Amino acid sequence: MSENPKFNEYKAQIIEILAKMFDYLALNGDFKVEEKGTRIGVSISSDNAGRIIGRKGQTLESLQLLVNRMMFKLDEQCPHITLDIDGYASGDRESKDRAVSDGENGSAPREKEYRRRPRRGGDDSPRSSVEQLEKQAKDAAKEVKRWGEPVKLPEMNAHDRRIIHITLKDDPEVTTESFGEGAMKKVVISLAKQENQA
Numbered sequence: 085m086s087e088n089p090k091f092n093e094y095k096a097q098i099i100e101i102l103a104k105m106f107d108y109l110a111l112n113g114d115f116k117v118e119e120k121g122t123r124i125g126v127s128i129s130s131d132n133a134g135r136i137i138g139r140k141g142q143t144l145e146s147l148q149l150l151v152n153r154m155m156f157k158l159d160e161q162c163p164h165i166t167l168d169i170d171g172y173a174s175g176d177r178e179s180k181d182r183a184v185s186d187g188e189n190g191s192a193p194r195e196k197e198y199r200r201r202p203r204r205g206g207d208d209s210p211r212s213s214v215e216q217l218e219k220q221a222k223d224a225a226k227e228v229k230r231w232g233e234p235v236k237l238p239e240m241n242a243h244d245r246r247i248i249h250i251t252l253k254d255d256p257e258v259t260t261e262s263f264g265e266g267a268m269k270k271v272v273i274s275l276a277k278q279e280n281q282a
Contacts (some may be wrong), residue, residue: 091119094155094162098126101154105147111136120166126151128169137172144169164231217244221251224273225258232275239268248273 095117106113113130130136137144148167155162224235237248248271249260259276262269 090159090161091124094124094159097155097158098124098151098165101151102126102128105150106130119163122163124163124165126165126167128167130169133170133172136169141172144172214247217247218251221248221260221273225252225255228258228273228275234272234274237271237273239264239270241267242269245269245271 098117099115102113102115111130111132113128113132113136116127116129118125118127128136135143136147138146144167148165151167152165155165220237224237227233228235240248245262249262252258252260252273257276259274261272261274263272264270
């Protein structure tokens with residue numbers, strides 16, 4: 085009774101991808117895959133929940149991004165996949181309230197966050213090359229257009245934010261805005277509002 089005729093195929097592929105990832109990371113887990121409207125939801129149960137969620141949910145978000153990218157490579161029509169473990173993503177865990185305390189409430193859709201890896205050589209400076217930033221901006225814009233949800237980039241300095249804004253300024257389908265206080269702010273990329281609707 086699946087709405088998507090390819091759901092069973094997607095389900096098998098998602099479980100295979102996650103099982104391989106967990107095997108490589110020496111983690112255990114059981115996966116329950118189900119359709120949730122226009123999306124596919126994966127509930128994970130594991131003794132390693134804390135490791136899988138990571139600090140402020142970063143590991144779970146990265147895992148979700150990887151699974152979506154891999155499934156998109158296999159089939160560009162695959163719906164967006166959301167991962168949840170022990171109710172973390174749905175807000176059932178108490179620690180969720182502490183982890184997501186930057187002004188989001190339960191009713192607002194949660195923006196996806198891109199995270200940059202720390203640079204090698206002990207340099208904590210979050211600075212990236214112009215090419216990396218341009219690629220990051222274009223990749224995020226593609227995700228916004230595909231899924232229709234805003235993407236929040238990590239905090240960056242004014243120079244790096246400017247590169248993101250300039251890279252996407254001529255794209256009529258998306259808008260960019262900086263949020264935060266102080267020198268380090270986040271750029272949020274969203275779908276542009278269609279003004280010429282009759």
